[in-house]
Amino acid sequence: MSFDPVTLAIPLFIILIVVELLWAHKRRPQAYESRDTATSLAIGLGSTMIGALTGGAVLAMLVWAHNVSPFSIGWVWWAWPLCFALDDFAYYLFHRSAHRVRWFWASHVNHHSSQHYNLSTALRQSWTGFIALSFVFRLPLAFAGFEPAMILACGGINLIYQFWIHTESVGRMPRWFEAVMNTPSHHRVHHAVNPRYLDKNYAGVFIVWDKMFGTFVPEDDEDQIRYGIVNQLGTFNLITSVFHEWIAIAKDLWHAPWRHKLDYLWREPGWTHDGSRETSDMIRARWDRRES
Amino acid sequence: MTRLALGFGGNPTKHISGAPEGTNMDDLVLKFGGSLIAISALVVFAHFLGFTRHGKLSSKGEAAHCLRLAAGGFEPVHVFLDREGEAALAQDASGRGAVLAPHGNQFVARILSAGAKLSLEKDRLQISDQSIGLRPIVLRFDNMPPDWVSALADAR
Numbered sequence: 001m002s003f004d005p006v007t008l009a010i011p012l013f014i015i016l017i018v019v020e021l022l023w024a025h026k027r028r029p030q031a032y033e034s035r036d037t038a039t040s041l042a043i044g045l046g047s048t049m050i051g052a053l054t055g056g057a058v059l060a061m062l063v064w065a066h067n068v069s070p071f072s073i074g075w076v077w078w079a080w081p082l083c084f085a086l087d088d089f090a091y092y093l094f095h096r097s098a099h100r101v102r103w104f105w106a107s108h109v110n111h112h113s114s115q116h117y118n119l120s121t122a123l124r125q126s127w128t129g130f131i132a133l134s135f136v137f138r139l140p141l142a143f144a145g146f147e148p149a150m151i152l153a154c155g156g157i158n159l160i161y162q163f164w165i166h167t168e169s170v171g172r173m174p175r176w177f178e179a180v181m182n183t184p185s186h187h188r189v190h191h192a193v194n195p196r197y198l199d200k201n202y203a204g205v206f207i208v209w210d211k212m213f214g215t216f217v218p219e220d221d222e223d224q225i226r227y228g229i230v231n232q233l234g235t236f237n238l239i240t241s242v243f244h245e246w247i248a249i250a251k252d253l254w255h256a257p258w259r260h261k262l263d264y265l266w267r268e269p270g271w272t273h274d275g276s277r278e279t280s281d282m283i284r285a286r287w288d289r290r291e292s
Numbered sequence: 293m294t295r296l297a298l299g300f301g302g303n304p305t306k307h308i309s310g311a312p313e314g315t316n317m318d319d320l321v322l323k324f325g326g327s328l329i330a331i332s333a334l335v336v337f338a339h340f341l342g343f344t345r346h347g348k349l350s351s352k353g354e355a356a357h358c359l360r361l362a363a364g365g366f367e368p369v370h371v372f373l374d375r376e377g378e379a380a381l382a383q384d385a386s387g388r389g390a391v392l393a394p395h396g397n398q399f400v401a402r403i404l405s406a407g408a409k410l411s412l413e414k415d416r417l418q419i420s421d422q423s424i425g426l427r428p429i430v431l432r433f434d435n436m437p438p439d440w441v442s443a444l445a446d447a448r
Contacts, residue, residue, distance in 0.1 A: 007323075010327075010330075014330055014334065017334060018334070018337065021334075021337060021338055021341055021343075022341075024341075024343070025341045025342070025343075029342070029343070029345065029397075030347070030397050030398075032338055032341075032343040033343055033344070033396035033397050033398070034335055034338040034339040034343045034344050035344075035396060036396055037334065037335055037338045037343070038331070038335045041331040041334060041335065042331065044331075045324070045327045045328065045331060048323070048327065049320065049323075049324060052320055052323070053320075115395065115396070115398040115400075116398070120334075193361055194361070195361075224357065226357075226358065226361055228398075230361075230363050231363040232395070232400040232401070233400075234393060234395050234400040234402075234424070234425065235395075235425075236396070277363075277364070278363070278364060278365070283365070286365050290367070
């Protein structure tokens with residue numbers, strides 16, 4: 001398979017980062033930090049390398065699902081937009097799980113670990129998505145009869161779309177666009193640690209999924225956004241950035257009573273059996289009490 | 293519906309039994325090397341443009357906003373800023389201390405543990421705690437800090 005949209009888009013990614021760096025230099029100096037950028041890009045490089053090593057296995061599983069399915073849609077033209085829309089819905093489900101189930105969060109958290117929100121942040125992709133079994137969210141599409149290569153191509157285009165929305169250089173897009181599509185404004189909310197924004201706006205390309213399932217919150221210009229994770233890492237160390245949540249899970253599993261060990265894998269991030277830490281729902285409830 | 297055996301631009305089933313094109317080691321090494329050069333160039337460019345500055349807290353209000361986001365929750369009643377706005381110490385109504393530790397051009401809010409050490413000298417306050425890592429935080433000042441800072445330091 002020679003068509004890989006993400007690899008083809010890498011030169012565009014680099015050009016846009018250079019343009020954003022020049023913009024930030026003139027207009028918003030705090031938007032970038034060179035060590036943070038180095039970490040983001042190194043995580044992106046590692047993710048690409050690991051993706052190249054595990055991509056064959058993911059494709060093999062999609063092919064298996066496609067082969068055992070009684071359906072086969074083939075390469076008819078209308079399959080493309082349908083596959084793209086359904087793949088984006090699968091992404092919404094994956095992404096929501098990635099924030100609400102700690103096992104998936106451990107793999108996804110490095111995308112959120114920067115306190116900056118710029119185009120280099122977009123490249124902080126997972127190293128451990130394969131171990132976390134993130135690909136299972138795409139298997140239903142292969143069972144439904146879509147061609148595996150079409151599913152992967154749609155997934156690649158989806159990922160490319162999500163690159164440009166990681167920026168503070170774009171305020172709001174036209175109203176019709178903001179209503180349907182995921183935009184920099186909607187995705188800034190997703191990366192915020194402000195309590196009212198936690199675990200919102202999971203969309204990949206179409207924001208309509210969040211509006212349909214009650215997870216949409218618009219950006220409020222009066223509430224200055226702070227980016228990152230609830231318990232900020234405070235380090236630019238590459239290995240810590242990638243593996244810190246897996247290490248934290250291992251520690252929790254070691255110390256937890258037997259009857260709660262599995263809870264530390266499937267419950268939401270921040271959950272503890274003794275209530276010693278806070279989930280995003282608890283943080284939001286505390287914040288709401290303070291505001292009321 | 294007709295089942296098509298061919299994949300996009302070729303037969304994807306070859307990826308099951310043989311080494312897929314994407315995992316050819318020469319290709320992988322080439323991609324890795326090229327990407328490494330591009331990344332290094334971008335980081336050098338960012339450095340050259342001056343994205344190495346320290347963060348500055350413009351006011352106690354900004355510091356309080358950041359402190360309220362500390363993990364576990366913290367509502368500051370007193371805030372003491374470093375002379376240049378490069379760090380902050382705060383106290384809540386129950387007497388707990390918290391700091392804003394500089395991290396690049398941003399800040400990390402940490403609630404101080406019971407084992408935190410605050411050492412008040414002539415024109416600086418040094419704070420060490422497991423919650424802020426190995427490097428202590430230093431707050432510099434021109435005028436003597438308020439009583440609550442001294443009391444917090446004395447208590448530790």
